[in-house]
Amino acid sequence: MSAMEAPASPSAPRAFILVMDSLGIGATADAARFGDAGANTLGHIARGCHRGQGDRDGLRRGPLAIPNLLRLGLGHALQECTGAPVEGIEMPPSVTGAYGHCAEVSAGKDTPSGHWEIAGLPVEFDWTCFPDTVPAFPETLSDELVRRGRLPGILGNCHASGTAILRELGEAHIRSGKPIVYTSADSVLQIAAHETHFGLERLLSLCEIAREMVDPLNVGRVIARPFVGDSADTFARTGNRRDYTTPPHGPTLLDALQHGGGDVVAVGKIRDIFAGRGIGRSIKVHGNMALFDATLEAAREQPHKPTLVFTNFVDFDTLYGHRRDLPGYAAALEAMDRRLPELEALLRPGDIAVITADHGCDPSWPGSDHTREHIPALFFGPGVSPGSLGLRHSFADIGQTLAGFFRLAPLGSGQSFYPQLNPNGR
Template sequence: MRFKRIFMIVTDGLGIGPDKKQKQFNDEGANTLLHVSETNLLEIPTWKKLGITSIAKTSKPGKIKNQLAYTAKIEELSNGKDTLTGHWEMMGIYTETPFPTFTETGFPPELIKELEKAFDNRKIIGNRSASGTDIINELAEEEIKNNKVIVYTSGDSVLQICGHEKYMGLDNLYRYAQRAREICSSNPKWNVARIIARPYIGENGNYTRTFNRHDYAIEPEKNMILDRLKEKNIEVISIGKINDIFSGHGITKHFPSKGDADGMDIAINLASENTQNQMIFLNLVQFDSHFGHRRDVEGYADNLNLFDIKLSKLINALKEDDLLIITSDHGNDPTFRGYNHTREALPATIYSKAFKKPKKLDNVNSLATLGNIVAKNFDVELASIGEDIWDKLI
């Protein structure tokens, strides 16, 4: 073991431009980080010092002579551009066939009928691809007054269920989501990657989604890298929605978060402790959920600026024998058409205070390359996909 602890941060929905499959996914021209930087609001001095501009274009790249981290551009191997596909690939799972989506048609009548039975015979409204904030603002009053349930989807493989925390209650909303997971998993044609419970609060047309969201994902394959770590008594700590993404598999301790800043603060606090034999796995969901999908480019820039401030604090808290990996699961360009994920190349930033001469590496194949770093460090079996770049990290 070279590093006693490894921190892996996923900036959910932050891509860095074209990859080999971008045309295949009809996402030509998407470049999340570049287009966010063109707001001229972006200030990420810490990440630039680490070397992010050596692999990613920004409107004001600046010149960093001696970058502090290893960097690489990643070509995702799997055929998808969603959360599960990206995160699962990090831990060695290759997704050959994309999960089903219902963007164009909504969910089929036979599925809706089964869901309504499971939802205490409440009538489903919505059933189309939409922005979560938009469809809640449009249909919340009808849902509340007439005891109905808002169900919608997006360009991702998801079925999202909305419920007011006061009138439907979280217990009912979570129960409906669990039943929806069982129903969708019973039929390959319906088996979406995630069922998402989307709670909200508010009155009289003024509604806000809360951080009590819960995802019910398809069960991942057994014996992925997280499972191997847990079997070897490595403590795997999840922060944010990581636990949901892997359905708890391989996780030994979980910290829910109230947003990206809170998630970073949890990581900073953990870094400040004198611990070992740990992998800390953090997802920063708001880049995707609050700014990418909502096509809020200025909010995206502000969130990146806040992340950079927190990143500086995290680096200060890291020990000499800690390793930090920053990457993304897919793109979500807030300037692109529609409001869905974008297929893009993904960044890798690999930092330790112990590194002697970090530099830009050649492009790497598969997000599993990063999971293989974790596996190699803790002496567990590497993934069957991805590369082994361990010996390049000196």
């Protein structure tokens, strides 16, 4: 009988994956292919704060203050990635975590690819992306969406920043009843509509129709972008966003753990990203601090079977990275950093946690898209041996390492460094 098939125990192993969505730590070797050579989300935030570019009255001032993340090894991982000291990062005298930086194997720099690769399933094929033209969508697709959705037409039909297009077209949407349909550099079709004037349920139904329509095109996601407000100055997106993602094309760590008798608790948009695959329980809350609260609640539980708690902290990406808001990003990093000791205090002997990301979104970079960067891998917990994990050649090393932690059969991709994390075993 394997460890995963053994009778349930009150000391069942637990792992926590905390994805700081978009916290890249330096351009990858292939970044030039994406127009991202030189991008560095964390490095440029630290440098900007050191030079006063991160100051904002009523929000924050001064150098970037993330002592707990640095103690876990984030600064060391950043410096190993860049090969030189980073302006605005003061290295701690010692670290308590095992730290590394991971390059991406997947063909894109999108959210599903990053998360699936973390879970041991790289996306080595190309998603279909819509061209940066007007119109962006094929006429047959637009016409079919109008027909099946019983719409008076659509607005947008272009590449756009989600907040900018609300300011531009939100009022016209309310007047006309036409939803705003747009895309980006990712493989995505997004539909924005007013929760009251158009209706939230109607928007979600429309996105389900769109998901069916783009399946043959190999499009990664359809995203519902509901918003509220009365004018361009007051429009704001709500927490009722919904991602309709194509299911993973193969098994992931989540599937393996479920099939082995364990459980997966998805916090935030994790369930959407994996299209529900391998998820035992999903907790949907809005905002980084609420997401952290939900993660702490899960950490206070006493599971009776091996459990993975998987959380995506989306605000870093949607509120600050895409909006190129360096002070906001810095303040959000500092807010999360202050709360990390709360999670550390709840980790029990045998638990393990990792802080990572799914791509970059450098707030100092031109445009509003993701950036092709390494991601951090910061492992910590009562039994974790601190030190450098070096360069990892795939995000999948994280998933493979957790498969080793849970004593699962090896995943299809990635190299485990679990023995290095816990040389004495658990």
